[in-house]
Amino acid sequence: MKTYKSTCVHCGRLTALNESNECQVCQSKREAGQPLPKRKVKPRIVDRAHLQKSIAICETNQCGNWGTRDGRTGCLLLPKPCDIERRLLAGAGCVADPPQFGPHQPPGHAFAPKADARFVTARDFQQDILRLAGMVPNDIGLIVGVARSGMSVASMLAMYLHLPMAAIRQTQGDVVHVGNGWRLNESKHAIKKTRALVVDDTVMTGNSLKAIRPVMDREFPEATTAAVYVNPSANVKPDIHVVDLPWPHLLEWNLFNSVMSPNTACDFDGILCRDCSPEQDDDGERYLDFIRNAKPLYVPRKEPVPLIVTARIAKYRKPTEAWLRRHGMRWYKLVMHPAKTLAERNRDDIAAYKARHYSEWLETHTPNPAPAMFIESDDRQARAIARNAKRLVVCPSTAGVYT
Known part of the structure; x- marks a missing residue:
């Protein structure tokens, strides 16, 4: 599991460290022959997963001391509420008296998964x-x-x-x-x-x-x-x-505008817009007209969609992105199928293709609060994506939830 070395051995600054556990400022001073701070601080190793769970408790307002002051959101018992992450990175626990939880020892709380979604x-x-x-x-x-x-x-x-x-x-x-x-x-x-x-x-x-x-x-x-x-x-x-x-x-009415929005990957057609009809899917002018004028369905507004995986062919990226911008939808990554033609794409296993990109995204994304999910418009594909990725997939058209 990845960890953070969070404190400089010289000054105690919470920052990225070199192999000697020195911050960049202290390293520069040492290399220049300048005196270093006398205070020695043992570096603390902080477990990333525990850190995220601890911060999640604060962010979900489990404590009455959490709020906003002077434009900063965090623990109101701290001089600057936004310092909560720095405090947790330093390995410190709750500042309340008595504390709600110790260093990286969060109790079970409202966002702890207890059953299938x-x-x-x-x-x-x-x-x-x-x-x-x-x-x-x-x-x-x-x-x-x-x-x-x-x-x-x-x-x-x-x-x-x-x-x-x-x-x-x-x-x-x-x-x-x-x-x-x-x-x-x-x-x-x-x-x-x-x-x-x-x-x-x-x-x-x-x-x-x-x-x-x-x-x-x-x-x-x-x-x-x-x-x-x-x-x-x-x-x-x-x-x-x-x-x-x-x-x-x-x-359903809050699918892309909830606390899970940053952890939600999705299909395009049938989710962000209405599905393409067989008559429109000609890989020509009628299909291009559909892409440009499709009616929106679920409209994400709270957060950019972290990952969109679509079977649309990559040559239609420009009008696809133009449609997203026109309807006020933001995204971080849009994956489109690499096939050159519709016939070539149809020979591929689309569910496996979506599952592969979903799995790759999950390798670098830690959901907070958990779980992450993929939203797929076709129930058959949703089941197959869940089998291949072994993670949560949701199909709104059938209210299906698969893992």
């Missing part, structure tokens, strides 16, 4: 919202969605139950009343006096609920909280929920 479709989501509607207490007079993820749930519940709706804006720390049909003229003062149901789509760690608690206490002190899906390992859970949904899980 589940893919939740938009249709599942609608059906589960309807189930939630039947669980809402009779004295609720206002539905409040946690912006932005909870607004779809709040909207559907407000329509099903014929209740007014509001939104909690976590970033602004306020409530926006949006009304509901014939109740639009009802005063905000009257609405505020009713008992509210505060809803979100999922509760992963419970930190969103903790973050909006001050607003709830001020605006709706007797509010009931609810969510459609709840991770059984969450630190804070709502009063009402419909489905226990352990990690890892995949939500």
Whole structure:
């Protein structure tokens, strides 16, 4: 396993070191005959995997001391919150008293995989919202969605139950009343006096609920909280929920815009855009027209896609990349098939080709949080890619999850 030598033997600086465990500054001083710092520091060897797990705990807000100050995000107990990685690299543990965890000894937490991944479709989501509607207490007079993820749930519940709706804006720390049909003229003062149901789509760690608690206490002190899906390992859970949904899980409506986005490789046609029809797949003008004018399907916005592997022939790279840019999609690596013609490409095993590039990417990519996954539009290929790569593959069209 790769390790980092993190501290210079002379000055203790956290930086890249030479074979003598010296930083570049101290090496230059020694070679120039200049005096070196008197303080000797034993270099610490830090396990990369443990480092990433430790940082993951902080980033997922498992600790109440994690947050943003002066534009820096990290542990608020440190002078500069962004120094958390430097601290962990130095082999130090939690600075809280008492500490949540020791040096590189993170406990199990919400993002620890406990079971096979589940893919939740938009249709599942609608059906589960309807189930939630039947669980809402009779004295609720206002539905409040946690912006932005909870607004779809709040909207559907407000329509099903014929209740007014509001939104909690976590970033602004306020409530926006949006009304509901014939109740639009009802005063905000009257609405505020009713008992509210505060809803979100999922509760992963419970930190969103903790973050909006001050607003709830001020605006709706007797509010009931609810969510459609709840991770059984969450630190804070709502009063009402419909489905226990352990990690890892995949939500169709949030497929490329979640914490797993940096760990998601994908197919192109059938995922980023609609599939090409047989009539369009002529390796000529009709196919070129399809490439230029394909309708987008899943649109990644949160992060650049780390790896796209497509069976499109490499000669179509320029219009393919132009289409991605036109639709605001970013990517790090786009692999296209090296064949010269459609007939040559069709003789290849496309699933094996995708699995090979998926596996090569995984050799240099450490997912955090785990697991990494490949999203494939064709169920038969998805199964074959999973068999060949022996890693997670997801097929949204069938809600299939294969390993």
